[in-house]
Amino acid sequence: MNLNTILPKVESLSQSLQAALVDKINHKTKPLGALGQLEAVALQVGLIQQTLTPQLSNPTLMVFAGDHGVVNAGVSPYPQAVTAQMVLNFLQGGAAINVFARQHNMRLRVIDAGVNHEFDANTDLIHAKVAAGTANFLQEAAMTQSQCEQALATGASLAKQEAAAGANVFGFGEMGIGNTSSASCLMSVLCAIPIEECVGRGTGLDDAGLAQKLSVLKQAIDFHGMRGDNALEVLATFGGYEIAMMAGAMLGAAEQHAVLLIDGFIATAALLVAAQLQPNILQYCVFTHCSGEAGHRRLLAHLGATPLLDIGLRLGEGTGAALAYPLVQAAVNFLNEMASFESAGVSTAEAGAGETA
Ligand SMILES: Cc1cc2ncn([C@H]3O[C@H](COP(=O)(O)O)[C@@H](O)[C@H]3O)c2cc1C
Numbered sequence: 001m002n003l004n005t006i007l008p009k010v011e012s013l014s015q016s017l018q019a020a021l022v023d024k025i026n027h028k029t030k031p032l033g034a035l036g037q038l039e040a041v042a043l044q045v046g047l048i049q050q051t052l053t054p055q056l057s058n059p060t061l062m063v064f065a066g067d068h069g070v071v072n073a074g075v076s077p078y079p080q081a082v083t084a085q086m087v088l089n090f091l092q093g094g095a096a097i098n099v100f101a102r103q104h105n106m107r108l109r110v111i112d113a114g115v116n117h118e119f120d121a122n123t124d125l126i127h128a129k130v131a132a133g134t135a136n137f138l139q140e141a142a143m144t145q146s147q148c149e150q151a152l153a154t155g156a157s158l159a160k161q162e163a164a165a166g167a168n169v170f171g172f173g174e175m176g177i178g179n180t181s182s183a184s185c186l187m188s189v190l191c192a193i194p195i196e197e198c199v200g201r202g203t204g205l206d207d208a209g210l211a212q213k214l215s216v217l218k219q220a221i222d223f224h225g226m227r228g229d230n231a232l233e234v235l236a237t238f239g240g241y242e243i244a245m246m247a248g249a250m251l252g253a254a255e256q257h258a259v260l261l262i263d264g265f266i267a268t269a270a271l272l273v274a275a276q277l278q279p280n281i282l283q284y285c286v287f288t289h290c291s292g293e294a295g296h297r298r299l300l301a302h303l304g305a306t307p308l309l310d311i312g313l314r315l316g317e318g319t320g321a322a323l324a325y326p327l328v329q330a331a332v333n334f335l336n337e338m339a340s341f342e343s344a345g346v347s348t349a350e351a352g353a354g355e356t357a
């Protein structure tokens with residue numbers, strides 16, 4: 001498989017409407033800049049859609065699930081079986097992401113990217129299993145290069161199908177016991193940041209558990225002795241199938257000029273891989289929140305990202321993306337619906353007033 005033919009191409013956004021969008025935002029009946037980050041989001045969505053009147057349609061949350069061989073080394077307080085159990089919970093509508101998706105009228109798509117369980121064929125699940133969980137990256141690469149490419153290509157194609165069905169805004173979520181370990185290694189190697197600064201408690205490790213996780217991940221990074229200049233190799237070594245498929249879906253959605261709602265630590269690690277492959281993808285991303293997982297703040301800073309929310313979420317599943325979606329709607333709505341100083345007959349600031357001498 002030639003990667004260049006399977007990987008989406010993400011184009012740089014034309015800035016031709018930048019001045020007109022800024023002008024439109026600045027003429028709304030509010031002090032300059034008073035809607036804060038919503039103004040940046042309004043500008044960004046206008047540029048992504050190349051219009052002064054953007055519209056959000058069929059908001060879709062894609063939740064990818066996969067298992068991780070490294071859980072055998074004791075890096076999570078929860079057993080691997082929870083991944084499959086939570087997938088069934090998603091399908092029954094009982095998980096946090098189901099609640100928030102319903103609250104905000106977002107479509108939910110649940111994808112088996114590589115869970116170590118055979119699900120019934122006749123469920124709402126999208127069956128895209130690459131393998132029944134990754135290998136333990138403490139001893140060998142998590143997946144082969146061709147499995148990694150399959151996951152990326154499948155993710156891209158699934159996102160493009162959703163875009164063809166009318167979605168122009170996507171949130172990405174994941175479920176995979178052990179995947180904070182995977183994400184920490186991806187961050188450490190791809191950003192050249194010591195693993196100590198990339199590791200956190202995940203689902204709630206105590207101090208001893210955190211020390212064990214750090215020791216396992218240090219050992220794995222030393223074992224593979226890898227540089228961060230080949231994102232695909234790093235992804236195949238430390239990745240999960242859900243992370244790889246999510247990275248592919250992010251690329252596919254950006255190729256279609258969709259708005260990408262980036263969730264927590266794991267989703268941002270998937271984006272890190274995608275951004276190394278296609279740096280323009282960052283122009284399409286709204287960073288929805290800063291996770292409570294240690295490492296996420298640093299990872300966001302590495303990407304130059306300013307998250308919308310900082311409320312101590314540390315769940316994944318795409319919950320931060322779902323929770324922040326109304327803020328993106330608010331950004332689009334104020335751009336489309338707010339009166340301007342001229343249309344409402346409101347006086348603008350007096351020339352020179354407020355200027356500091
Ligand atoms: C019941 C339950 C529901 C979850 N939903 C998301 N995660 C989150 O926790 C996992 C990562 O943490 P670690 O690396 O510590 O295993 C991922 O599955 C992630 O999505 C969950 C975890 C649990 C236990």
Ligand SMILES: O=C(O)c1cccnc1
Nearest residue numbers: 264265266291314315316
């Ligand atoms: O930030 C996240 O995505 C996260 C943090 C802890 C556990 N699961 C997910």
